[in-house]
Amino acid sequence: MNGNYGKFASLHPLPAALHMLFVIFITMFSQSPVMLAVSLVGGAAFLLTLDGAKRVFSDFWFYLSFFLLIAITNPLFSHDGVTPLFFMNGNPVTLEAFLCGIDIAAMILAALIWCRCFSIIITADKALFLIGGTAKKLALVLSVSIRFIPLMKRKWRQIKNAQIALGYYSEKGLVAKLTSSLRVFSALVTWSLENSVETGMTMRARGYGAGKRTNYALCRFTASDGAFTAFSLVLAAFSVFGMACGAFSFDFYPRLSPSLISSGDIGFVFAFAALSFAPFILEVTEAVRWKYLRSKI
Amino acid sequence: MEILTLKNLSFTYPDGDGKAIENVSLSVREGEFVVICGRSGCGKTTLLRLMKNELAPVGKKEGEILFRGQHAEDIDAKTSAGSIGFVAQNPESQTVTDKVWHELAFGMENLGYDADEMRLRAGELANYFGITGRLHSDTATLSGGQKQLLALASAMTLSPEILLLDEPTSQLDPIAASGFISTLQRINRELGMTVILSEHRLEEVFPIADRVVVMKGGRIVCSDTPRRVCELLGNDPISAGFPSAARIFSGLDGKGKCPLTVREGREFLSSFEKKSLPIEEKTHSPEVAFSMKNLWQRYERNSPDIIKGADIDVFKGEIFSLLGGNGSGKTTLLSVIAGIEKAYRGKLTVLGKNIKKYSPAELHRGTVAMLPQDVSTVFIKNTVRDDLFDICRAVGCSKDEAEKKIAEICGELSITEVLSRHPYDLSGGEAQRAALAKVLLTEPEILLLDEPTKAVDACAKRVLTGILRRLAESGVTVFAATHDTEFAAEISDRCAMLFDGSVICPSCPQVFFRKNDFYTTSSSRISRGVFENTVTTEQVVALGKGADK
Numbered sequence: 001m002n003g004n005y006g007k008f009a010s011l012h013p014l015p016a017a018l019h020m021l022f023v024i025f026i027t028m029f030s031q032s033p034v035m036l037a038v039s040l041v042g043g044a045a046f047l048l049t050l051d052g053a054k055r056v057f058s059d060f061w062f063y064l065s066f067f068l069l070i071a072i073t074n075p076l077f078s079h080d081g082v083t084p085l086f087f088m089n090g091n092p093v094t095l096e097a098f099l100c101g102i103d104i105a106a107m108i109l110a111a112l113i114w115c116r117c118f119s120i121i122i123t124a125d126k127a128l129f130l131i132g133g134t135a136k137k138l139a140l141v142l143s144v145s146i147r148f149i150p151l152m153k154r155k156w157r158q159i160k161n162a163q164i165a166l167g168y169y170s171e172k173g174l175v176a177k178l179t180s181s182l183r184v185f186s187a188l189v190t191w192s193l194e195n196s197v198e199t200g201m202t203m204r205a206r207g208y209g210a211g212k213r214t215n216y217a218l219c220r221f222t223a224s225d226g227a228f229t230a231f232s233l234v235l236a237a238f239s240v241f242g243m244a245c246g247a248f249s250f251d252f253y254p255r256l257s258p259s260l261i262s263s264g265d266i267g268f269v270f271a272f273a274a275l276s277f278a279p280f281i282l283e284v285t286e287a288v289r290w291k292y293l294r295s296k297i
Numbered sequence: 298m299e300i301l302t303l304k305n306l307s308f309t310y311p312d313g314d315g316k317a318i319e320n321v322s323l324s325v326r327e328g329e330f331v332v333i334c335g336r337s338g339c340g341k342t343t344l345l346r347l348m349k350n351e352l353a354p355v356g357k358k359e360g361e362i363l364f365r366g367q368h369a370e371d372i373d374a375k376t377s378a379g380s381i382g383f384v385a386q387n388p389e390s391q392t393v394t395d396k397v398w399h400e401l402a403f404g405m406e407n408l409g410y411d412a413d414e415m416r417l418r419a420g421e422l423a424n425y426f427g428i429t430g431r432l433h434s435d436t437a438t439l440s441g442g443q444k445q446l447l448a449l450a451s452a453m454t455l456s457p458e459i460l461l462l463d464e465p466t467s468q469l470d471p472i473a474a475s476g477f478i479s480t481l482q483r484i485n486r487e488l489g490m491t492v493i494l495s496e497h498r499l500e501e502v503f504p505i506a507d508r509v510v511v512m513k514g515g516r517i518v519c520s521d522t523p524r525r526v527c528e529l530l531g532n533d534p535i536s537a538g539f540p541s542a543a544r545i546f547s548g549l550d551g552k553g554k555c556p557l558t559v560r561e562g563r564e565f566l567s568s569f570e571k572k573s574l575p576i577e578e579k580t581h582s583p584e585v586a587f588s589m590k591n592l593w594q595r596y597e598r599n600s601p602d603i604i605k606g607a608d609i610d611v612f613k614g615e616i617f618s619l620l621g622g623n624g625s626g627k628t629t630l631l632s633v634i635a636g637i638e639k640a641y642r643g644k645l646t647v648l649g650k651n652i653k654k655y656s657p658a659e660l661h662r663g664t665v666a667m668l669p670q671d672v673s674t675v676f677i678k679n680t681v682r683d684d685l686f687d688i689c690r691a692v693g694c695s696k697d698e699a700e701k702k703i704a705e706i707c708g709e710l711s712i713t714e715v716l717s718r719h720p721y722d723l724s725g726g727e728a729q730r731a732a733l734a735k736v737l738l739t740e741p742e743i744l745l746l747d748e749p750t751k752a753v754d755a756c757a758k759r760v761l762t763g764i765l766r767r768l769a770e771s772g773v774t775v776f777a778a779t780h781d782t783e784f785a786a787e788i789s790d791r792c793a794m795l796f797d798g799s800v801i802c803p804s805c806p807q808v809f810f811r812k813n814d815f816y817t818t819s820s821s822r823i824s825r826g827v828f829e830n831t832v833t834t835e836q837v838v839a840l841g842k843g844a845d846k
Contacts, residue, residue, distance in 0.1 A: 124395075125395075125396055125399070125433075140394075143394045143395050143396070143399060144393060144394060144395070146395040147392065147393070147394055147395035147435070147436055147437060150435070150437035151389060151437060154437075155674075158669065158671060158674045159674045159677075161632065161637050161669065161674075162667075162669045162674035162675050163674075163677070164635075164636075164637050164657075164661070165635045165636075165637060165661060165665075165666060165667040165669070165745075166661060166666070166675070166688060166691075166735070166736065166739060167657065167658060167660075167661030167662050167691065167692075167739060168691065169657065171658075183677050184677070186677065187674075187676065187677040190679075190721070191673065191721075194721050195389065195390045196390075198385070198387060198390035198391065199390050199391065199392075199393060201352060201385070202383075202385060202390070202391040202393060202448075203393055203403075204351045204352070205349060205351055205352055205378065205383045205385075206378060206393075206403060206404040206407060206451065206452070206455075207374065207375060207377075207378025207379065207404055207407035207408045207455070208403075208407045209374070209407070210373075210374035210375040210377075210378050210407055210408065211374075211375050211407070211408060211409055212409045213406050213407055213409060214405075214406050214409045214410060214411065214412070214415075215406060216398065216399065216402035216405070216406055216412070216415050216416075216419070217412040217415075217416070218398070
């Protein structure tokens with residue numbers, strides 16, 4: 001479906017979506033700098049393989065300014081912590097609050113990057129396919145509405161042009177322009193009602209409502225999809241278990257926790273790292289295999 | 298074996314005066330290709346919709362419809378959806394979903410096909426219709442012709458036993474239309490599919506039809522082989538839509554087998570004495586209506602040029618046709634002249650004044666007006682009358698003045714009866730004339746027409762020709778962009794082709810069409826070699842009458 005992407009994108013949308021939702025979920029509920037760093041780097045590496053360096057770096061300033069904005073905002077408003085760096089308007093700006101700001105910013109940025117990956121991998125039709133498994137009616141309604149948007153846009157242009165040629169848009173001034181647009185809009189509404197009556201008719205003609213509906217399987221669930229589902233389920237469960245045990249707890253206030261992670265909990269970090277880097281590794285091995293195959297030709 | 302039988306069928310709409318269908322009896326054999334024709338409003342659509350239970354209009358029905366010996370009302374929805382395929386007129390409104398694959402699968406999903414069956418069926422049909430490469434495209438990116446083919450393909454996924462098609466090509470350009478018709482022929486020949494098709498573009502369907510049913514006022518007036526129909530109704534007004542060969546044949550009172558195709562037409566004419574029609578170049582007024590000098594246009598800075606150095610002078614009171622294929626930029630050029638789009642290079646002079654110096658009000662009130670391709674976009678009110686009054690008010694007429702003007706123009710365009718109707722309820726021809734009335738109320742000196750013969754039947758086309766001629770005589774310049782070679786040959790003072798962004802070879806129709814092999818009229822192809830310089834059926838008939846065998 002995503003012709004230009006690799007192995008991860010060609011997975012069945014269910015394991016792919018599950019995997020990314022797990023990572024986003026764990027990221028959003030962890031405060032541990034180690035976990036966030038793993039998630040952020042894993043996500044960024046994955047995004048690089050999807051979007052390409054050029055695209056990611058052109059968005060780099062957006063990500064950076066977003067990061068800085070949140071990192072700076074926190075110490076300005078939160079004055080907890082025991083190590084004041086300097087005073088502003090009589091309030092202390094503390095080291096703890098500053099580091100906590102960076103942590104929150106990293107968490108939001110990591111979640112954002114994973115969401116971006118999600119939107120690239122789970123395209124509209126894959127999402128509809130996923131919804132269709134449980135909510136068939138909703139999926140169909142969405143599919144019909146998505147088709148309608150470009151249609152409405154084109155019709156809007158056509159009606160507007162026809163009205164311009166009749167001299168309706170010639171008056172200057174905001175009110176006149178607004179009235180003109182309102183006329184076009186009312187014509188558009190009439191047209192779309194008319195159109196949907198006809199669409200309803202063809203739907204009936206093609207057996208809509210005649211019996212139990214099935215859904216066209218856009219993708220097939222293969223053995224490797226199953227394996228990947230199991231892989232992400234196990235690792236995610238293990239990470240969540242670690243989280244529940246407090247392995248990733250890290251406090252900023254009133255003073256920073258003494259160590260980033262205890263040596264006994266390092267196994268959980270590896271589990272989460274495997275989860276976060278899996279998409280990147282899948283994509284990269286595919287690319288490497290291609291190169292290798294091509295060099296043989 | 299008979300697959301579909303209508304017995305003494307009559308139908309009355311609840312609010313209608315008189316019967317929409319009156320005492321119709323028809324039986325269709327399996328594998329037959331039946332064409333239903335007649336003027337718009339003759340009951341073609343009602344008849345076709347009655348044949349499929351779910352689409353049957355509400356009203357009083359008498360008589361019987363039998364599908365394989367079973368009453369149509371007794372067939373359950375599932376069987377009906379599966380065994381009777383239906384393709385409607387409008388490609389936009391009969392596309393349901395957003396993706397091509399989903400559109401193909403939609404019917405099968407409704408009938409509960411299982412996953413493997415669906416894949417196989419969709420794959421098979423995508424191959425047959427040549428749309429495998431577009432399976433994952435958005436339906437919105439397809440052209441009208443592609444959408445109609447997709448509608449046909451999705452009807453075919455349910456392996457119907459009979460296909461009903463209600464003017465499926467009326468919204469398509471001639472090239473897409475003939476592509477559609479030949480696909481339909483292929484389905485009929487290769488799969489033995491029974492086809493019932495209502496059409497007004499008869500040139501291509503007559504040669505492939507097994508039977509033609511002609512309707513008038515809800516009755517069947519004739520039901521026979523295409524050849525017999527042409528012989529029987531050769532002098533009826535309905536014959537305006539018949540193939541050129543048949544019209545020439547009946548115009549010349551031919552004896553024997555009526556020709557239907559260009560080849561048969563040439564055989565018929567071959568016994569005639571060779572003759573030549575003098576070329577009539579119409580003298581045009583010396584005044585220029587508008588002129589383009591090296592005009593260039595593109596939509597965005599980085600998009601390709603659509604118009605590349607167009608050069609042309611169009612004179613006052615002239616009817617000028619601009620021909621060209623799909624996407625050749627005809628609509629774009631019209632939009633530039635109408636002041637909707639702007640050219641980025643070159644000069645466009647309208648009535649001796651640069652178009653840039655016009656204010657929008659000046660340009661669109663009394664100078665240039667445009668009838669768009671989709672005439673429904675012209676209307677914004679709930680009745681035709683309201684729409685016409687609205688434009689009069691916008692132009693600045695008093696109420697009495699407006700009433701007088703509207704009465705006058707409605708008489709001229711014969712739309713007085715439809716004034717109180719909703720614009721969307723009109724037939725193709727009526728809607729076009731109503732839209733034309735609205736456009737003409739701005740009293741333009743230059744009238745631009747975009748594909749004026751699309752969605753219009755042969756009779757309405759003839760009426761339009763008359764209207765445009767009268768307009769031109771009264772001094773209005775008519776500039777039409779069209780695909781329709783027959784129409785251009787008949788109406789134009791001059792024709793030109795838009796190719797690769799520039800206007801090529803402006804000349805009178807006789808000169809323009811006589812040498813072309815493909816981009817020409819059927820009459821020209823039929824008469825070539827016997828008669829010289831004849832491009833319309835009228836010209837062939839006129840010359841043929843004088844020629845002894």
